[in-house]
Amino acid sequence: MNQVAEAPDIHQVIKETVGSPFTDKPKISTRNVDVFYDDKQAIFDVSLDIGNHEVIALIGPSGCGKSTYLRCLNRMNDTIQSCRVTGEFRLDEEDIYARGMDPVLLRARIGMVFQKPNPFPKSIYDNVAYGPKLHGLAGNRAELDEIVVSSLQKAGLYEEVKDRLNASGTGLSGGQQQRLCIARTIAVSPEVILMDEPASALDPIATATIEELIDELRQNYTIVIVTHSMQQAARVSQRTAYFHLGKLVEVGDTNQIFTNPQHQLTENYITGRFG
Amino acid sequence: MDTDLNLTPHISNRFNEELEEVRNLALNMGGLVEKQVSDGLKALLKAKSKLGEKVASSDYKVNAMEVDIDEQCTLILARRQPAASDLRLVISIIKTITDLERIGDEAEQLGIYAIKLADDNIKPSQFVELRHLGEHVKGMLHDALDAFARMDVDAALETIESSTILKEEYDAISRQLILQMMEDPRQIKNALRVHWCARSLERIGDHSENICEYVVYLVKGRDVRHVSLDEMKAELEI
Amino acid sequence: MSKQMNTTEQVRRSLKKRHRQEQRFILMGKLAVLSGFLFLAFLLADITIKAWPAFQQTWIQLDVAFDPQTLGVEAAADEAALKKGNYRGVLKKSLSAIFPDVSARRDKKALLKLISSGAEYQIRDTLLAAPEMLGTTQQMWVLADDDVDSFIKEPKLRELPQDDRRIKDNQVAWLAQLSEQGRIESQWNWAFLTSGDSREPEQAGIAGALRGTMLTILVVLAMSFPLGLAAAVYLEEFAPQNRWTDLIEINVNNLAAVPSIVFGLLGLAVFISFFGVPRSAPLVGGMVLTLMTLPTIIIASRASLKSVPPSIRDAALALGASKVQTVFQHVVPLAMPGILTGTIIGMAQALGETAPLLMIGMVAFIVDIPQGITDSATVLPVQIYLWADSPERAFMAKTSAAIIVLLLFLVTMNLLAVVLRKRFERKW
Ligand SMILES: Nc1ncnc2c1ncn2[C@@H]1O[C@H](COP(=O)(O)OP(=O)(O)O)[C@@H](O)[C@H]1O
Ligand SMILES: [Mg+2]
Numbered sequence: 001m002n003q004v005a006e007a008p009d010i011h012q013v014i015k016e017t018v019g020s021p022f023t024d025k026p027k028i029s030t031r032n033v034d035v036f037y038d039d040k041q042a043i044f045d046v047s048l049d050i051g052n053h054e055v056i057a058l059i060g061p062s063g064c065g066k067s068t069y070l071r072c073l074n075r076m077n078d079t080i081q082s083c084r085v086t087g088e089f090r091l092d093e094e095d096i097y098a099r100g101m102d103p104v105l106l107r108a109r110i111g112m113v114f115q116k117p118n119p120f121p122k123s124i125y126d127n128v129a130y131g132p133k134l135h136g137l138a139g140n141r142a143e144l145d146e147i148v149v150s151s152l153q154k155a156g157l158y159e160e161v162k163d164r165l166n167a168s169g170t171g172l173s174g175g176q177q178q179r180l181c182i183a184r185t186i187a188v189s190p191e192v193i194l195m196d197e198p199a200s201a202l203d204p205i206a207t208a209t210i211e212e213l214i215d216e217l218r219q220n221y222t223i224v225i226v227t228h229s230m231q232q233a234a235r236v237s238q239r240t241a242y243f244h245l246g247k248l249v250e251v252g253d254t255n256q257i258f259t260n261p262q263h264q265l266t267e268n269y270i271t272g273r274f275g
Numbered sequence: 276m277d278t279d280l281n282l283t284p285h286i287s288n289r290f291n292e293e294l295e296e297v298r299n300l301a302l303n304m305g306g307l308v309e310k311q312v313s314d315g316l317k318a319l320l321k322a323k324s325k326l327g328e329k330v331a332s333s334d335y336k337v338n339a340m341e342v343d344i345d346e347q348c349t350l351i352l353a354r355r356q357p358a359a360s361d362l363r364l365v366i367s368i369i370k371t372i373t374d375l376e377r378i379g380d381e382a383e384q385l386g387i388y389a390i391k392l393a394d395d396n397i398k399p400s401q402f403v404e405l406r407h408l409g410e411h412v413k414g415m416l417h418d419a420l421d422a423f424a425r426m427d428v429d430a431a432l433e434t435i436e437s438s439t440i441l442k443e444e445y446d447a448i449s450r451q452l453i454l455q456m457m458e459d460p461r462q463i464k465n466a467l468r469v470h471w472c473a474r475s476l477e478r479i480g481d482h483s484e485n486i487c488e489y490v491v492y493l494v495k496g497r498d499v500r501h502v503s504l505d506e507m508k509a510e511l512e513i
Numbered sequence: 514m515s516k517q518m519n520t521t522e523q524v525r526r527s528l529k530k531r532h533r534q535e536q537r538f539i540l541m542g543k544l545a546v547l548s549g550f551l552f553l554a555f556l557l558a559d560i561t562i563k564a565w566p567a568f569q570q571t572w573i574q575l576d577v578a579f580d581p582q583t584l585g586v587e588a589a590a591d592e593a594a595l596k597k598g599n600y601r602g603v604l605k606k607s608l609s610a611i612f613p614d615v616s617a618r619r620d621k622k623a624l625l626k627l628i629s630s631g632a633e634y635q636i637r638d639t640l641l642a643a644p645e646m647l648g649t650t651q652q653m654w655v656l657a658d659d660d661v662d663s664f665i666k667e668p669k670l671r672e673l674p675q676d677d678r679r680i681k682d683n684q685v686a687w688l689a690q691l692s693e694q695g696r697i698e699s700q701w702n703w704a705f706l707t708s709g710d711s712r713e714p715e716q717a718g719i720a721g722a723l724r725g726t727m728l729t730i731l732v733v734l735a736m737s738f739p740l741g742l743a744a745a746v747y748l749e750e751f752a753p754q755n756r757w758t759d760l761i762e763i764n765v766n767n768l769a770a771v772p773s774i775v776f777g778l779l780g781l782a783v784f785i786s787f788f789g790v791p792r793s794a795p796l797v798g799g800m801v802l803t804l805m806t807l808p809t810i811i812i813a814s815r816a817s818l819k820s821v822p823p824s825i826r827d828a829a830l831a832l833g834a835s836k837v838q839t840v841f842q843h844v845v846p847l848a849m850p851g852i853l854t855g856t857i858i859g860m861a862q863a864l865g866e867t868a869p870l871l872m873i874g875m876v877a878f879i880v881d882i883p884q885g886i887t888d889s890a891t892v893l894p895v896q897i898y899l900w901a902d903s904p905e906r907a908f909m910a911k912t913s914a915a916i917i918v919l920l921l922f923l924v925t926m927n928l929l930a931v932v933l934r935k936r937f938e939r940k941w
Contacts, residue, residue: 079830081754104833112831118824120843131832181828188832231356258358260496270358273285 014244018262019252021241023051027192027222028073028096033087035068035077035246042068046087046248048241050192055214055223057233057254060243061269066226069243070194073224074110075103091192108135111190115197117177119169119184124161127169127180128152131188147187155183156213175206182213186221193217195225199232211236230270234258242266290355294364297347301368301375304340305420308375308382311337312416312479315385316409319472324393330386337379344372360493367493371423374482374489378416381475381482388472392465402469404448405476411441412476412483419483422490428511431487436504441480448473560920564913566666570702570715571657573628573691575607577636578650588648595641600633601625604655611696612687623684627691629656631716654698659714659907661688665697705914709880710896714907717900719915721882725795725875725890726864726922732799732886733806733863738856740803741810742845745852748811749818750840769808776805777872785873792874793889801873802863809862813855817848850937857930861923867894893919 022029026049035043043065050056058066068077075096077083089096096106108131119127128148131137138144148165152158157179161172169180178198185193195214199207214223214236227233233240233254240257242250242265250263261267268274285291311330318326348369351357357365392399415434422431452466452473491499491511499507581588583606584598608624609615615624629635632655639653640646657665660679664670665688675682691697708718748765752758780801784790790797821844829839845852870876875891876899883890891899893915900912 074831076827076831079826104835107831108833112827114824114827114831116824118822118828120825120828121847130829130834134832134834134838184828184832230358234358259362261359267359268283271285271361272287272290273283 014247014249014263014265017047017248017251019250019257021048021248021251023049025052026050026090027052027092028224029088029090030072031088033069033072033085033089035065035072035086036084037080038082042246043072044246046243048248048251050222050224051239053218053220053222054239055218055225055237056239056241057237058224058226058241058243059228059230059233059269060249062228064243065246066243067196070112070196070224070226073192073194074107074112076107076112078103108188109190110192110194111185111188112194113178113181113185113196113198115200117174117181117201119172119177119180121168121170123166124152124169124172124180125165128183128187131184135188137188151183151187152180154186154217155179156209156216157183173206175202175209178202178206178210179213182210182217186217190221192222192224195223197226197228200228207232230258242269244269285361287355290361293347293351293355294357294361297344297351297368298364300340300344300347301372302420302424304337304344304372304375305423307340308337308378309413309416309420311379311382312385313413315382315389316413316476318389319385319392320399320406320409322389322393322397322399324390327386327389327393331383331390334379334383337376341372341376345369359496363493363496367423367489370489371486374485378479378482381479384475385472388468388475392468395465397465401465402472404451405469405472408441408444408448408473408476411437411444412480415441415480415483419486419490422487426490426494428491428494431490432504432508432511434487435484435507438480438484441477445473445477557920560913560916564910564917566663566907567705567910567914568702569666569699570704571662571665572654572698572700573657573661574652574654574696574698575604575628576610576650577603577607577653578610579603579636579640579647580606581647584647586647590647592641592644595644595647596637598637598640600637603636604628604633611691611694615687620683623681624687627658627661627684627687629658629715630713631711632656654700656715657697659905662715663906664688665699705911709882710878710891710899711880712878714903714905714911717908717911719893719896719911719918721879722891722893722896722915723918723922724882725798725879726892728795728883728886728890729798729802729892730860730864732795733802733860734856736799736803737806737810737859741807741814741856741859742852744807745811745814745818746840746845749815750844751836765808765811769812772868773805773866774868774872776801777869779804780869781872791887791889793877793879793891794887795883795890795892796886797873798870798875798890798892799886801869802866805866805869806856806859806863809859810852810856813859814848814852817851817855818844820851821847846937850934853933853937854930857926857933861926861930864892864923864926865894865919867898870895871898893922 028050030049031047033043033046034041046069058070060066068083071077072085072089073096077085085097091106091109095101120130122130125148128151129138129144132144132147138147149158152161157176160176161167161180169177172180178201182193182198198214199210202210211232214225217223225233225236237254239251240254241248242257242261242263244265250257250261250266252262257266258270261270285294311333314326315330317323318330348365351365355361415437418430418434418437421427422434449470452470456463456466485500488499491497491507495511497510499510502510580603581590583602584595584600585602586594586598590598605621605625608628609621612624615621635655636653639651661684664678664680664685670678670680671685680688688697704716705718706723707720708716709721711717744765748758748761752761780797784797784800785792790800825843825847826839829843830836834842870892876895877889877891878899879889879891881888897912897915897919900908900915
């Protein structure tokens, strides 16, 4: 609304990211990221490291660019014609936006779970088997079965669906669908999982299940989660990054961010004040 | 956020009001406790057993307030899930009122001893040492509550600093009372009573110091309990 | 409180008016549906009643003597010789046998007119099929002439003065006599469904046009579905969004609104004159109709592709599917019901077109049933148009009958669309 009027002001307030955006041996490191939709800049000079096997939460008001930043990491923004991304992105020292980097390969290494559960209108089995089949991860049917079962188990869904693997994935409850999507993602054995508000469409019980799952997945995967729920960020993540109008305002230890944030804007956001 | 506590209004007006309300209640409770301490001290030093009775019988008010504020804080935690400064405010209040309630208990003790000493016709002139200690403790409590009301870290640190003097005074009284007891074993009973009062006052000073530490936590987000003053200052970069 | 009461009171007062409005609208809606339904029922009833006579055909029984002498062939004639026989003479003799009194030349001619001109070919074909009949006499049913047919089916024709009738008084008397002898019979007219067109209404059938239509539709399907699908998928999923694609989109939409005869002209100029595709053939007809249906199919397919939730695309892409895999493994299958419906409706539309086909010569009079897409052919709507234009009274009924066949064809296609839709439809 009054974004235009506020813009110069905000550049004054957010001179640079406070807290600790950088880590030793990051899984993904991003530097000086700018993202534009046509002429409209959505991300301003964001530099952030994502540590190995950590859950990092991206929080901030709607439209502050969390999803945009997240989608840069697996190049999902490539599919948006008007979107232009600059800056440095590295996954284990490899340039994500290098010419030689195939988005298909990249997305096999960096999986993504979306806000709205989006299973394919196929059977539960086919949903999970799709990725491995696509990338030829299973040599034969038995191997594929094994991948499907273990992925469903890791996603904590197997017990609930083991008798109806051939039933449609869309017939599950919202929470189950979301876990199916997570199972589908981990079936490809990615190194990083991006989650864009994965529990925002779910009830508290389903949300708790997903959060529990995220905590378990941390053992094997690096997880970047965008969330609207501050409590959720506080519960599941080790680090939290606060975005505001396309800028990265503050990054820090989650415990510290939620008890004693350094930046006034962070404080205002997490305490629900006018910012 | 580096220098001062954030008091811009919340988006939820009701939340503003709720926080404001518990804060005011806590300050009221502080006022009441301060009055109890000062009355208890007065009863003791002026040998007024009536006033002592009043103090001893008013402690229930303090207790009731503690319960009330506790409940309100619990509701805020459940309903609002406060974070950052709001969270620290609620936590500080919960802790502060616990200390205030203890101070209330000590004031009650003062009242009770005031009655006992007055009834035994012990002249206050026999324990003038307490006057000094009492004034000092009263001052500390007042300063602590003031720092809490104004969220003034500097004042809180000053108050914490002044507690060393309190310790010294208490030690001096103790030594003096031991001397008295050795000189005149018949005075042991009264000397012990006086010592208990000194002990209560010293406890009140401790609780006041705690309140000051909560003020530091509330404003700075740092836990400065069980830390020496120099370390405290170093950490707060003052 | 009093204000609240007030509100309730006011709402209650306006409530009555609102309910009346609602009821009025529902009534109007019902009337609209009813009138539409009535029109349709009226139309169908009218056509069915008019078409009924076309499905009945009058036959006359003759004792046909395959006398070699009359035929002008030898007793042991071969097939080629038999073919050249004088079958009209045989018919004449058979008639004379029934009406020995008729002797005047003019009357004999009038007598012969009672039976269809196709009758001589009918008895010839019978004999050719069974040459051993040569020299024998067979009781045979032959087609009555269309005038006789009409006269028998429509009683009111009898009340007209002789000069206004095509069946004169003497013929009426002969018919009465034949009828008395049980030599006149009305039979289900299979020939209408199995034979090609003819100048003679009693021999004209719909099979040629039906086959032509099917061949044409096959050509349309084979060309427009892949083309339309490819164009729609490209435009919707792959083409960059810029001025060129906007321009193409506008043009596709405009094409859908171009009068169909223009496509006929185009087909004439490009396919026939330039590329030399045989005229009057289902191939060129199908090509022209493809041009006409393509925009419809493209628009319907694009709408259907657009309605596939983007989240499905995201899901596939995020798993590492390439763009093409995403589109063909997920998006297109999900859009298939819509695409198929669009295609079938587009083809049904094409099926009913006459104008563009007139331009490419499919209006020619064609007797043979087409065997391939390059044979000359006509299609149902054109056949209807041709018959509606013919002066013979019996063609009126044929026109209506052809309309019924066309309608049945369309209904079948639409049913197919519904079935396909139900079959492929998936929920998400
Ligand atoms: N496809 C798009 N085209 C144009 N602008 C977009 C697009 N997606 C997002 N934006 C803009 O970019 C900004 C950031 O959006 P987004 O990353 O979705 O925010 P968040 O996920 O934090 O709510 C918003 O101002 C939004 O309007
Ligand atoms: Mg978002």
